Amino acid sequence: MSPKSFLLDEQLHAYLIAHTTGIDDIAHQLMEETAALGGISGMQIAPEQGAFLSLLTAGVGARRVVEVGTFTGFSALCIARALPADGRLLCLDVSAEWSAIAQRYWQAAGVTDRIELVLAPAAETLRALPAEPSFDLAFIDADKQGYLTYYEELLPRIRPGGLILVDNTLWSGKVVDESSDDDTVKIIRAFNDHVAADSRVESTILPISDGITMIRKP
Numbered sequence: 764m765s766p767k768s769f770l771l772d773e774q775l776h777a778y779l780i781a782h783t784t785g786i787d788d789i790a791h792q793l794m795e796e797t798a799a800l801g802g803i804s805g806m807q808i809a810p811e812q813g814a815f816l817s818l819l820t821a822g823v824g825a826r827r828v829v830e831v832g833t834f835t836g837f838s839a840l841c842i843a844r845a846l847p848a849d850g851r852l853l854c855l856d857v858s859a860e861w862s863a864i865a866q867r868y869w870q871a872a873g874v875t876d877r878i879e880l881v882l883a884p885a886a887e888t889l890r891a892l893p894a895e896p897s898f899d900l901a902f903i904d905a906d907k908q909g910y911l912t913y914y915e916e917l918l919p920r921i922r923p924g925g926l927i928l929v930d931n932t933l934w935s936g937k938v939v940d941e942s943s944d945d946d947t948v949k950i951i952r953a954f955n956d957h958v959a960a961d962s963r964v965e966s967t968i969l970p971i972s973d974g975i976t977m978i979r980k981p
């Protein structure tokens with residue numbers, strides 16, 4: 764299993780995985796089918812991030828969750844399984860091809876009833892949601908140029924005390940590499956600066972895999 768973290772070598776990552784709640788056969792098969800897609804499979808979150816999402820969803824007692832960027836459904840599977848039976852996860856993506864894979868595994872895991880998938884640009888879907896604080900938890904993991912929009916659309920829709928998680932916010936460490944100035948690096952830096960300066964929230968960047976920003980709306 765690849766470390767997927769620029770912060771850990773393979774040995775330390777293997778140790779971390781050995782001390783993380785294991786992934787079951789269904790999740791394992793989903794990861795294998797995704798890996799067979801080739802380089803694009805790097806979009807999938809790391810297994811320790813999956814465990815973290817499950818722990819957090821259950822730990823805060825989340826009942827309504829929204830995910831921006833579903834791909835082949837691994838992060839959604841981890842969240843949905845940790846919801847109560849009447850919990851709901853809204854998944855936003857644009858790819859019918861990748862989400863068809865997701866739906867097969869959600870079916871196998873028995874969580875289809877908890878998930879609503881909307882295939883449309885996520886900014887449009889979020890803007891069309893009632894501007895009420897109805898979500899307990901949000902996970903942003905889609906196109907990076909959309910991050911700021913997703914964050915701003917989600918914040919009013921998160922209940923007080925709720926959380927927003929954002930993936931890839933260390934961007935392989937390039938956020939502090941002064942020789943790195945491609946567009947995505949600039950976008951991630953600007954997003955991180957925006958959240959850090961936002962007095963409406965409290966936040967930190969957790970060095971799990973490629974970095975997850977954890978934001979709480981007081």
Ligand SMILES: C[S@@+](CC[C@H](N)C(=O)[O-])C[C@H]1O[C@@H](n2cnc3c(N)ncnc32)[C@H](O)[C@@H]1O
Nearest residue numbers: 806807808832833834838856857884885905906
């Ligand atoms: C990094 S992947 C998500 C990985 C997923 N969380 C997982 O664990 O497997 C990013 C996803 O964002 C989707 N995406 C890209 N642009 C989007 C947009 N404008 N609106 C909604 N989804 C988008 C892509 O189709 C892709 O599936």
